[in-house]
Amino acid sequence: MEDAAMENGETNKDSEVAPALIAVHPTQNSVAVAVGSDLRVFDLLGGCAVSLVDDSDGSLHKDSIRAIRYGANGKLFVSAGDDKLVKIWSTESWRCISSLCSEKRVSAVAISNDGSYVCFADKFGVVWVVVVDGFNGDQDFVNKKAAPLLSHYCSIITSLEFSPDGRFFLSADRDSKIRVTVFPKKPLDGAHEIQSFSLGHTEFVSCLAFVCTHECPQGFLVSGSGDSTVRLWDISSGSLLDTCDIREKAGLLESKEIEDRYAAVTDLCTIPDSTLVAVAVQSLQGIILLSCDLSAQTLYVAKVVSIKGDAFIPTSLGTSFSSGLLWMVTGASNLHDSQHPCLSRVKVISGFKESSPDFVQHGPIVLEDDEIPRSEKLLEKLQGRVSFDKNYFLTAAEALKTSMSNLLIKKQYSTEKREFRKRGRNDKKIKK
Amino acid sequence: MSEKEANPTFSKSTGLPRKRFYRARAHSNPLSDSHFPVPISPGHVDYSLHYPQHFPSSDQVDSGKKIQFADIGCGFGGLLISLSTLFPETLMIGMELRDKVTEYVKERILALRVTNPGQYQNISVVRTNSMKYIPNYFEKGQLSKMFFLFPDPHFKEKNHRRRVISPFLLDEYAYVLEVGGIIYTITDVEELGDWMKACLENHPMFEALTDEELKADPVTKLLSSATEEGQKVDRNGGQTFRAVYRRVAPSL
Numbered sequence: 001m002e003d004a005a006m007e008n009g010e011t012n013k014d015s016e017v018a019p020a021l022i023a024v025h026p027t028q029n030s031v032a033v034a035v036g037s038d039l040r041v042f043d044l045l046g047g048c049a050v051s052l053v054d055d056s057d058g059s060l061h062k063d064s065i066r067a068i069r070y071g072a073n074g075k076l077f078v079s080a081g082d083d084k085l086v087k088i089w090s091t092e093s094w095r096c097i098s099s100l101c102s103e104k105r106v107s108a109v110a111i112s113n114d115g116s117y118v119c120f121a122d123k124f125g126v127v128w129v130v131v132v133d134g135f136n137g138d139q140d141f142v143n144k145k146a147a148p149l150l151s152h153y154c155s156i157i158t159s160l161e162f163s164p165d166g167r168f169f170l171s172a173d174r175d176s177k178i179r180v181t182v183f184p185k186k187p188l189d190g191a192h193e194i195q196s197f198s199l200g201h202t203e204f205v206s207c208l209a210f211v212c213t214h215e216c217p218q219g220f221l222v223s224g225s226g227d228s229t230v231r232l233w234d235i236s237s238g239s240l241l242d243t244c245d246i247r248e249k250a251g252l253l254e255s256k257e258i259e260d261r262y263a264a265v266t267d268l269c270t271i272p273d274s275t276l277v278a279v280a281v282q283s284l285q286g287i288i289l290l291s292c293d294l295s296a297q298t299l300y301v302a303k304v305v306s307i308k309g310d311a312f313i314p315t316s317l318g319t320s321f322s323s324g325l326l327w328m329v330t331g332a333s334n335l336h337d338s339q340h341p342c343l344s345r346v347k348v349i350s351g352f353k354e355s356s357p358d359f360v361q362h363g364p365i366v367l368e369d370d371e372i373p374r375s376e377k378l379l380e381k382l383q384g385r386v387s388f389d390k391n392y393f394l395t396a397a398e399a400l401k402t403s404m405s406n407l408l409i410k411k412q413y414s415t416e417k418r419e420f421r422k423r424g425r426n427d428k429k430i431k432k
Numbered sequence: 433m434s435e436k437e438a439n440p441t442f443s444k445s446t447g448l449p450r451k452r453f454y455r456a457r458a459h460s461n462p463l464s465d466s467h468f469p470v471p472i473s474p475g476h477v478d479y480s481l482h483y484p485q486h487f488p489s490s491d492q493v494d495s496g497k498k499i500q501f502a503d504i505g506c507g508f509g510g511l512l513i514s515l516s517t518l519f520p521e522t523l524m525i526g527m528e529l530r531d532k533v534t535e536y537v538k539e540r541i542l543a544l545r546v547t548n549p550g551q552y553q554n555i556s557v558v559r560t561n562s563m564k565y566i567p568n569y570f571e572k573g574q575l576s577k578m579f580f581l582f583p584d585p586h587f588k589e590k591n592h593r594r595r596v597i598s599p600f601l602l603d604e605y606a607y608v609l610e611v612g613g614i615i616y617t618i619t620d621v622e623e624l625g626d627w628m629k630a631c632l633e634n635h636p637m638f639e640a641l642t643d644e645e646l647k648a649d650p651v652t653k654l655l656s657s658a659t660e661e662g663q664k665v666d667r668n669g670g671q672t673f674r675a676v677y678r679r680v681a682p683s684l
Contacts, residue, residue: 124593126600151600153563154463154593175564176472181603190599192636193682194607197567199473238572410465418467 017396017403018064018082019266019315020331020344025091026074028320033382034065035342036333039079041094042381047374049381054087054096061085064333067120071111076132078118080106086120086146088132100130100146110160110169117187119149119169121157126150127171129187147188150181156408161208164219168195168235172205174408178223180235196238203227204408209268211275211292220294222277224265226408230279230290232299241297249301250284264404269317269326271352276302278326278349280314282401287314287328287349289364305349305364311390312347313397324352325373326364329382332396345393346382348372441539448543451508454536459584460529462563462594468531470560474571482556483523499523499570502608503579504562505596507661509537509555511579513544514658516555518650525569526557534559563596570608577651578605580617582661585624597628599635606637609679614641617675618655620665625673638677646676 020035030050032041039061041050054060063083070077070091080086086100086109104122111118121127128146155173162169162183169183169191178198181191203226211232212219220241221233228250232242250263263282270277277299279288286306292299314328331344350371351363369375369386379386413421441453471477479497480487486497501519503511506526515524528534537557544552560569583596592598597617605615615638617628632638646652656662656672665672 148600150603153601155564177567179567189636190603192603192606194572194603196572197473197607199568202472410467412467 016064016082016334017399018066018333019400019404020329020333021065021068021316022318022327022329022346023068023070023077024318024320024323024325024327025070026072026321028323028325029074030091031318031327031378031382032068032070032077032079033329033344033346034068034079034081035331035344035384036064037061037081037083038333038342038384039065039068040382040384042374042378044373044378047377049377050094052089052094052096054099061087066105066107067109069109069111071115072113073115076111076115076118078109078111078120080109080120082106086118086130088118098130098132098144100144102128102146108157108160108171110162112183113162113164113166119160120146121160121171123156125152125155125157125173127152127157127160131188148190149187150179150191152177152179156204158204158206158408159208161210161221163221163235164210164212164217170208170221170235172208172223174204176201176203176205176225176227178205178208178221178233180238195236198223198231198233198235198238198240200231200233200240200243201225201227201229203264206265206408207268209270209277211270211277211294213273213275213294216294220292220297222268222270222290222292222299224268224279226262226264226405228262228265228281230265230268230277230299232292232297234297242299244290244299244301246279246281246288246290246301249288249304250281263401264408266315266404267317269319271319271326272321274352276352278317278319280317280328282397282404283313285311285313286366287317287326303364305366307347307366310345310347311394312345313393314347315397315400319352325350326352330393330397332400335396335399342384343388343392343396344383345388346372346379442543446543447547449536449539451536454532456530456532462529462561462596466561466564468559470565471568474567474569474574477569479523482525482558483553485553486523497523498574499525500575501525501577501579502527502562502570502575503581505529505580505583506537506557507533507582507659509540509557510659510663511581511654512537512555512557513540513552514654515651516552518654520551520554523554524556526555527560527562527569528557529559529561531559563594563601566604566608572607573610573613575608576610576613578609578613578615579655580615580628581655581659582619582665583617583624585619585621587621587623592627595624595627597631599631602631602635602638606635606679611679611681613679614649615677615679616651616655618662618672620661620670620672622671622673625675629673629675632675632677636682637679639680641676641678649676652676 023032065081068079077089082105084102088098108121127149129149130146152173155175159172172178180195182193207224210219228247230244267280275292277290289303291302318327326349348367501524503526586594
């Protein structure tokens with residue numbers, strides 16, 4: 001019993017390590033980074049750091065933020081996490097217009113395309129919905145209670161997403177399942193009609209994104225997973241269209257240890273108006289660009305953009321409709337042996353706007369710090385400082401990997417250990 | 433048969449497995465992480481393993497025939513065995529979380545197939561957590577009947593989310609049931625009976641069967657008589673509470 005208790009204590013501490021997150025305003029008015037309980041927003045239009053105003057209960061987040069997101073119309077921003085608070089912000093004044101209490105820790109958030117519903121998922125697999133009506137500009141709206149929308153049976157929900165046409169609501173979980181639900185007209189009564197289940201991943205699903213173009217506005221779903229693949233789906237039938245194994249490109253197959261050959265896909269970001277998907281992988285210093293052929297319904301690796309010299313393994317990706325920039329962040333909160341609890345590093349890849357056919361080969365360039373818009377001022381705000389010891393982020397990446405697998409991968413016990421845990425059972429005693 | 437006769441876990445007279453060697457706890461925690469294999473998707477369910485006579489080899493999966501009845505928490509398999517002869521052309525599967533009980537049902541079916549050649553080829557059992565993995569076994573609208581007979585009542589309020597009939601899980605059952613498909617529930621615990629009825633009543637995709645429909649359905653009688661749990665209630669002179677609902681298209 002003692003060793004079991006010890007084991008649990010350890011894993012609990014490790015799973016507290018949370019990755020740094022980044023989100024970009026749809027028209028790139030601002031950029032937000034969350035590290036630990038710290039939410040940092042930089043106003044790109046005004047060129048200045050934003051100070052958040054929260055008079056709902058006088059305090060910002062108290063524990064690691066697990067999800068941040070801008071609404072598609074850019075008016076709302078939501079942050080939520082381990083302190084069980086869901087905060088809805090106005091992106092104009094950066095005032096917290098609502099602060100909701102969840103029963104459990106929050107693992108994912110989504111905002112409906114018209115900005116009238118905010119959905120969040122808790123760690124017991126229940127997705128909640130709250131109405132954001134009566135919010136014009138900066139008017140306060142009354143704190144409402146969230147209503148349960150749907151549930152994955154006691155599984156941690158890792159990602160929520162609305163389909164581009166708003167008809168479907170997607171939820172992914174650690175049991176390698178993606179549920180596609182018809183988003184109802186009256187969400188407060190629950191979403192009962194399941195359109196499909198997208199099944200095919202063999203480990204937890206970590207992230208969802210839609211690839212859309214002008215020709216194909218309803219889009220195709222792409223998902224990343226702990227099984228080191230990115231998959232392409234048709235959500236109306238739930239059928240798997242293509243699977244792209246990223247292990248070879250991420251240089252994982254050369255690894256000697258078998259357990260090092262798997263690295264989870266941590267984030268996906270589709271580049272607007274293109275068929276490109278940027279993929280962040282647990283052990284890759286850089287990103288993988290996948291290209292999606294929507295007519296042939298295939299997914300293939302277009303290019304690996306590596307980030308040299310900086311030990312930069314992105315933990316989260318973000319982009320806006322207009323800019324042609326891909327924003328990346330790395331960092332972690334709550335590292336045990338660290339004096340700097342909340343450091344993050346921001347980098348930007350540019351060159352997604354070119355229309356020449358071979359731009360994928362030449363285009364994407366990792367910007368130097370001084371080439372980033374509003375360079376030093378922005379970095380100071382979002383990173384907390386301008387220069388770093390690069391080993392810090394390698395430690396952070398390692399800690400994140402452990403924490404993610406503790407949280408999302410089922411623990412495997414040896415047969416002896418399992419029998420040992422069952423030793424008190426009556427049906428075991430009869431046998432002897 | 434000769435080796436089976438030497439095997440003490442099988443009854444010498446009937447060739448069936450003896451229940452006393454498969455005793456298991458009455459409860460199992462559906463929330464704990466499961467370590468048994470789960471098919472990645474309904475297309476990965478190996479029918480040749482379950483129904484060897486209907487599917488002689490694993491590459492001939494495309495005969496179009498699919499499982500239509502699911503007995504969720506089938507226990508010792510009494511209902512499946514009664515249904516097997518009543519609907520000989522329908523494939524059905526029992527799902528049970530307790531490994532020993534599953535093992536018993538498996539042996540029971542194999543023994544029945546041996547003693548009754550040509551019969552009981554349409555039933556099988558699988559060990560799984562149906563609360564988590566229903567979508568891994570069945571496609572949308574694949575099932576025409578689902579059975580929830582004498583489920584674990586989970587009396588404590590904090591454990592209500594472990595109940596197999598719950599508002600959220602009904603969404604998944606509605607997904608795997610075809611429109612017109614029927615969900616049968618029965619229990620000897622009044623409180624649970626009320627709960628299951630309320631869950632089904634409040635769900636937009638289920639409507640209650642009328643009394644006439646219930647009388648006309650040959651399956652209704654089996655609910656309390658066919659299962660071991662039902663027979664036990666009957667022996668003790670207990671009451672049962674039934675809720676039978678039909679899957680309907682949601683009104684929009």
